[in-house]
Amino acid sequence: MKELIVYILKCSDDSYYIGITNDLNRRIAEHEKGQDANSYTFSRRPIKLLWSNKFHSELEAIAWEKKLKGWTRKKKEALIENKFEILQELAECKNKTNYKNKEKGFDSTQPDGIRELSP
Numbered sequence: 001m002k003e004l005i006v007y008i009l010k011c012s013d014d015s016y017y018i019g020i021t022n023d024l025n026r027r028i029a030e031h032e033k034g035q036d037a038n039s040y041t042f043s044r045r046p047i048k049l050l051w052s053n054k055f056h057s058e059l060e061a062i063a064w065e066k067k068l069k070g071w072t073r074k075k076k077e078a079l080i081e082n083k084f085e086i087l088q089e090l091a092e093c094k095n096k097t098n099y100k101n102k103e104k105g106f107d108s109t110q111p112d113g114i115r116e117l118s119p
Contacts, residue, residue: 004061006068007052008080011044016076020065024052051080 005024009017009031017040021027028049031041041047055061068076075090 002058004055004058005052006055006061006064008050008068008076009041009047010050011041011047013044015044016050016073017041017044017047018065018068018076020061024049 002022004020004022006018006020007024007027009019009028011017017031019027028047031039031047032045034042034045036042053064055064068079071079072090075087078084078086078090
C-alpha cells in the first residue's frame with residue numbers, strides 16, 4: 001500500500017501552501033529549489049514546513065488535502081499548533097443566518113407546535 005503525506009508550508013508572504021507527496025524530503029527540496037516557475041511557491045520562497053501527516057490510504061490523503069485547502073486560515077493554524085479542542089468551534093458557521101444565531105421565533109423549516117389552518 002502506498003504511503004502519502006499531506007503537508008502545509010508557510011511561504012515568505014505568510015500564505016500557506018498545502019500539498020501531497022509520497023516523498024516529503026524530495027518534495028520540500030523541489031519547492032526550495034524552485035523547479036517550476038509557474039508553481040505557487042516559486043515566487044514565495046523561502047518556504048517552511050509547518051505540518052505533515054502520513055496516510056496509508058490514497059483516497060484518505062487526497063480527501064484530507066482537499067479538506068485542508070477549504071479551511072480558514074485560523075483552522076489551519078489551530079491544526080498546525082495542535083489546538084484540536086478549538087477546531088470544532090472554528091468550524092461552526094458564524095453568519096447571522098445560521099440557525100444557532102437566530103432569535104427564537106417562527107421558522108418555517110422548524111415545527112412550531114400545533115397550528116390551526118383556515119380553510
